[in-house]
Amino acid sequence: MRSTDYARPRELREAVELRAAHPEWMLLAGGTDLMVNANHRPVPAGIIDLWRMPGAGTITATDAQVKIGAGATWFEVETHPAILATWAPLAAAAREIGALQIQARGTIGGNVGNSSPVGDSLPVLLALDAELELASVRGTRYVPYREFCTGYRKTALAADEIIATVTIPAPTKATRTTWRKVGTRRAQSISKVMGAAAIELDGGVVKSARVALGAVADRPIRIAAIESAVVGLSPEKAAEAARTALRTAIKPIDDVRSSAAYRHEVAENLVARFFSGILS
Structure with a gap:
């Protein structure tokens, strides 16, 4: 068995630099999807471990929107007071993603990036008109989530990009x-x-x-x-x-x-x- 290179960036800037230098390396967040099939896929050339990267899981809510860091866990999403009050379907979906252990490890960015047709949160992101922030050394671009999934487990994410945040506008009172x-x-x-x-x-x-x-x-x-x-x-x-x-x-x-x-x-x-x- 060959060895695999491993890197754990300390900030987003370092993460996108690693991604640009090694686009073939696997991005690892909570690992709840990737580790299930680890024995059924080739050993990756390297791993960029984003789990608990400082700042990656921040959730910021205003009257107009909620911005969720891609590294936020489902437990953090489902228990956030503003999400429970204003974006309740997302909290409800988060509660249905596996058991508590999975909710404590799985991340919203991982669910989006994995892009499974049975990803519980994904219809919510479509219905609530979410927007993704994709970061790379080339800069940042914003993609409506409705344009992100392009096929079976295929997305618009470029080889040098990382999902940084998910932003959801607040629904109107009506x-x-x-x-x-x-x-x-x-x-x-x-x-x-x-x-x-x-x-x-x-x-x-x-x-x-x-x-x-x-x-x-x-x-x-x-x-x-x-x-x-x-x-x-x-x-x-x-x-x-x-x-x-x-x-x-x-x-x-x-x-x-x-x-x-x-x-x-x-x-x-x-x-x-x-x-x-x-x-x-």
Whole structure:
């Protein structure tokens, strides 16, 4: 077995310099995804260990937004008072990511970078219109999360970039947000289907909506057909319009966790309830 080089940067500047010099090295945060498959992948040429890098896990909330350092753990996300109050779906998703041990190690940046179609937080980031800050020696660029996932576990992250922060704007007072996961059991299960929505009301009708689902495609996705179909409808009528629009909008697959038919039926029920339950 060959040896692997290892570096543990002390700040973001050092981390991006290492990344530029060694783009083939593995980025390691909490390790909760990468270590699961460690015995089934080639030994990396090197490791850049970002775990607990100073400043990487800072969470800063204002009336306008919350900025979450990529190194923030799910426990830190789910227990942050401002996130619980204003961005509740993210806190709810964080509570469903594995057991407490996983929540204490797994990071929001790792979940985003791993880009699994069953990543519990990812539909929330889509529905809440998150933006990513990507850092490199070339500078910083900002990418809407809706443009970040490009395929199955593929992203827009360049070989020399590191995810620095995730920023989520505060919902308007007229916006209702929600998140729901369906799995094999009530806790510690990989999702069969999960989804999130941000629904803005005006005078008792839907003014706009962002609806996102996971585990129904090769990546987490926004459902544009639903978002256009529900505008101008009451929540009750929007529920049926959402269900109808979804029927031809997704093509889930059969796998070891669920059948395509089951996923489709559950997803229809899920999006309908996002709207029918909006005033409850």
